[in-house]
Amino acid sequence: MGSVLDQVDTPEDLKRLSEAELLQLAEELRSEIIRVTAQNGGHLASSLGAVELIVALHRVFNSPTDRILFDVGHQAYAHKLLTGRKDRFHTIRKEGGLSGFTKVSESPHDAITVGHASTSLANALGMALARDLRGETYKIVAVIGDGALTGGMALAALNKIGELQKDLLIILNDNEMSISQNVGALNRHFRTLQVQKWVQDAERFGRGVLERISPKLYEMADRAKEAAKLVLHQENPFYAWGLRYVGPVDGHDLKSLIYLLEHLKSLKGPTILHVVTKKGKGYKVAESDPVYWHGPPGFDPQNPQKIKKGYSWSQAFGDAVTELAHLEPRLFVITPAMREGSGLVKYSQTHPDRYLDVGICEDVAVTTGAGLALRGMKPVVAIYSTFLQRAYDQVIHDVAIENLDVILAIDRAGLVGADGPTHHGVFDIAYLRTVPNLTIAAPKDALELRAMLKKALEVGGPIAIRYPRDTVDPAPEGVWPEIAWGTWEVLKEGREAYILAFGKTLRYALEAAGEDPRVGVVNARFIKPLDEAMLARLARGFKLVTVEDHQAMGGFGSAVLEALARLELKPEIRVLGLPDRFIEHGGIPSLHAKAGIDAAGIRRALAALGVTLTASEPA
Known part of the structure; x- marks a missing residue:
């Protein structure tokens, strides 16, 4: 038998394949997913676990007429291969290539653009309402993981779906994992439903x-x-919601899945099919360690080894709070299902009584922090910038109004690379700096991160400390330097111009300035409040360039311009930041260069101010 995948260009091609050919197709899909992910990195374990389910869905339903929604979307690699994208699959997560998630603008077969969890059911309900109002008859299938189903948005949508009784099928893809181990009462109940x-x-x-x-x-x-x-x-619990429940069934039994889906698609009202799958199915290393192989970097598929990724900002944060918890007994760390990603494995093991994973519920994480603070604790909410967007109301309503002692440790601030626009952390400065009582800081290195965390515990109030997805040199254990709260730091003196930068862009600023005595560099480590005393001094005698790995609109540069207007100062100034559009996925250095916030972009801005530098000058 030749390659079956070569014969499949659209989902319609699956309908003429024999059972044996479908089984071979599943194995070929796994091989291709492993091959390409080994080259590009990406979402391996989750995609391997959903292969038979996706084959069965496309065998039974008629995409793109029928709408198949994948929650989060990181399990949908087989879906991409079966829907006319196999010739471009080698470009996945590469700049200019396929997205690592489903994306409406990429294919008519992608029902939703997604990258965050728990959104599929509300989308499916909206589609069902539109379908019925327009007198149409297509089918709607939402595939959601057991981790995502515990999210508040998913549960609220289930409640309304049960009330309205619209015709739609919900596939509960239950692999006992999201990225971190799933938590919560509903997750425990899923385990009791799993038939031996x-x-x-x-x-x-x-x-x-x-x-x-x-x-x-x-x-x-x-x-x-x-x-x-x-x-x-x-x-x-699904019966209580008014939902028909079927299962649990083996999510790797292709024949049974097709049989069940054929029968379920004709049922009226909402139905949940509970499918039990194994994350990493068919690839032993991914099965044995689905956390690491959820999203590995490139690897050798014949000799897969864990790759040491270097010491990360997340690890620097985790090490710092683990040590701080010994010094401050009121410190309490909360994460919304990101223990590994936020560097909290060691902390959770060392201080289990002062650690809480609330699951994929970012709003719950922030408000739980508020509750802790109201009773005298010092909570730290470790959260990615892109996910903090989902808890914005809680930051304002539950934390900032009463000026509570809650620290937001904002990981993945700035562009994050291959995960693209759903995950870039480029809005947090704009949406946080308008909130009264809230301080925003960005450390230049791991030692300054430690200083900020310790000082934040002393200063109190709502404090956001943002840091990038990147490697950083480790800070020595037991060292807690003092930091002058709310002040900037001159890293290099200049005679004509100063570059105001923070976090990741400091590297570019120092590279651009090189040894040229005309250009100075400031670590503008406090974004709110600004160090207005230093800003006023610099604005009276120097040309200025601000640079940030964040949207220019509403960001740090905007804050500087507002402050200058208040101070009635008018220096020559250029503001560098990301443009007013969503940045696609790609390599971070390349994306920075295109946005003009790298060293070359800074040199161009200085040249526009009459200070011309050359790239050949030593850094």
Whole structure:
């Protein structure tokens, strides 16, 4: 048998394949996912775990007429390969290539653009309302993981879906994992619903025997099974929501999946099919460690080894709070399902009584922090910039109004590379600096991060400390330098101009200035409040360039211009930041260069001010 994948250009091609060919197709899809992810990095384990499910969905439903929604979208690599993108699949997550998630503008088969969890069910409900109002009859299928289903947005949507009783199918893809281990009461209940393997095997065997002996006998047994399920699952929460529940079933049994989907697609009202899958299925290393292989960098598929990624800002944060917790007994760390990503594995093991993972519920993380602060604790909410967007109201309403002692440790601030516009952390300065009582800081290195965290515990109030997705030199243990709160730091003196930068852009500023005595560099480490005393001094005698890995609109440069207007100062100034558009995925240095916030872009801005530098000058 030749390659089956070569014969598939659209989902329609799956409908003429035999059962044996479909099984071979699943293996070929896994091989291609492993091959390309080994080259590009990407979402490996989650995509491998969903292969049979995606093959079955495209065999039974008619995409793009029928709408198949993938929550988060990082499990949809097989979907991309089956929907006319296999010739471009090698470009996934590369600049100018395919997105690592589903994206409406990329393909008519991608029902939603997504990168954050728990959004599929509300989208599906909206589509069902539109379909019925317009008198259309297409099917809607939402595929959501057990981790994403615990998110508040998903649960609220389920509540409304149960009330409105619209025709849609929800696939609960239950692999017991999101990125971190799933948590919560609902997750524990999923475990009780998972039927043991021997029961599923016996069910499949019995079904086959009965079908061969007598279709009528099989039909009677099937009705008896459904009646028994109604009795056995009275405590199933989905019934309380008014949702039909089917399962759990083996998510890697392709024949059974196709059989079930064929029957379920004709049912009226909302149905949940509970599918149990194994993250990393078919690739031993990914099965054995689905956390690391959820999103690995490139690797050798024949000899897959964990790659040491270097010491990261996330690790620097995790090490700092682990040590700080020994010094400050009131310190308490909260994460919304990002223990590994936020560098908190060691902390969670060292201080388990002062650690909480709330699951994929960013709003709950922030407001839980508020509750802790109201009773005298010192909470630190470790959260990615892109996910903090989902808790903006809680930052204002629950934390800032009462000026509570909550530290927001904002990871992945700035452009993050291959994950693209759904994950770039380029809005937090703009949406946070308008909030009264809130301080925003950005350390230049791991030692300054430690200084800011320790001082933040002493200063109190809502404080956001942002740092990039990048490597950083480790800070020595036990060292806690003092920092003058709210002040900037001159790293290099200049005679004609100063570059005001912070965080990741400091590297570019120092490279651009080189050894030229005309240009100075300032570590503008406090974004709110600005160091207006230093700003006023510089504005009276020097030309200025601000540079940030953030949207220019509403960002640090905007804050500087507003301050200069208040101070009635009019220096020659250029503001460098990201343009007013969503930045696509790609390598971070390349994206920075295109946005003009790298060393070359800074030199161009200085040249426009009459200070011409050359790239050949030593850094």
